[in-house]
Amino acid sequence: MLKVLKNCFLNYRVFPKIPSYYRDLCSLVQKKNIRTSNYLCTRKEGLHKLPFDSNRPFVDLSAEEGLLRSVLPAISEEIIEEYFILKDNSELRDRCVKLIDYNQNIETKFLYAPLIFLHNYKLLEKPSLLSDEKLKQACILAWCHKLIHSSLIIVDDIVDKSEIRYNKTAWYQLTDIGKDAAIVDAAFLLNGAIFLLQNHLRSHPHEYSMHKHFLRAHALLNLCGISEMKKFNINELEKYQTTVDTKFYIFNLLSTAMFLTNVTDGYLHEVGEEICNDISRFLKIQVR
Structure with a gap:
């Protein structure tokens, strides 16, 4: 029951407020005045922190949700079609369709990333x-x-021996799946994302940078999982904060959007990463 309550708290109480911080940050990047904003000072003086406030209003993402849902059926089919061996194996194809549907968790409260x-x-x-x-x-x-993210979640659940994820049975816990098959399934979802990147963004001038940021976030989050297996002493809190897994994921949501809109200024990316690190620490504290 505690796991379920924690899961609900994570999705209902914290994530809906995070877009408001991104909105401030994106506004600064778009206006190119990030060096002189009220939130930041010069590089020499360091960075001020965003004024985190748990009472911030929710951001309405209904328009984005409609757009997102409109392309999902075609995307799922495209991923399946990339695996040519599935054309003549209906049983394996049906299993892969189930894998995508089960782990995409398309309920609104689970689509915040x-x-x-x-x-x-x-x-x-x-x-x-x-x-x-x-x-x-x-x-x-x-x-x-x-x-x-779904690929990482499958592996994370196996490592943590989680029984529930997103208010339903963890994928590897299903009787017809198991740990070994779930590890392969995690790779299937990661490869699906790479296929989509190459199919639709290969002509984008910054496809390489977006691709690298995706893979870097995936790799670093996996390494953070190793750190979380350890028991940290209270005196080692600062060491733990340097490997807060959410910070790599949080910044990735901004950096890839910046590259997609051709924002490549290294300073803007550096400042964005610093602020996203603060958001991730705030998020981690709220969840825990």
């Missing part, structure tokens, strides 16, 4: 460039975030 990314993109992109084609491309990238 791709929704935040899509919201970031819309805030950063020039209004004149927000065409249907561009929005579709952004939605595909948003589902890449979700696929990679």
Whole structure:
């Protein structure tokens, strides 16, 4: 019961407020005045912190959700079609369809990562460039975030011996799945995200950077899982904070949106990462 309550708290009470911080940050990046904003001072003086406030209002992401859902059926089919061996194996194909459907968790309360990314993109992109084609491309990238996150979740549940994830049985705990098959399934979802990136963004000038940020976040989050297996002494809190797993994921939702909108200024990325680190620490404290 404690796990279920913690899970609900994570999704209902914390994540809905995070987009408001991204909104402030994206506004600063878009206006190119991040060096002189009220939130930041010069590089020499260091960075001020965003004024975190648990009473901030929720951000309405219903428009983003509609866009996101509209492309999901085609994306799922595209991933399946990439695996040519599934064409003549209906049993394996049905299993892969189940894998995607079960682990994408398309209930609104579990879609905040791709929704935040899509919201970031819309805030950063020039209004004149927000065409249907561009929005579709952004939605595909948003589902890449979700696929990679789902891949990590499967492995994380195995390591933590979790029985419940998103208010239902963890994937590896299903009687027809098991640990060994679930590990392979995690790789399937990661590969699905990579297929989508290559199919739809290979002509983008910053596809390489987006691809690298996705893989880097996935790799670092896996390494953080190793750190979380240890029991830290209270005096080692600072050491633990340096490996807070959410910080790599939180920044990835911003950095990939910046690259998609051709924001490549190294200083802006550096400042964005610093602020996202603060958001992740705030999020970690709220959840725990």
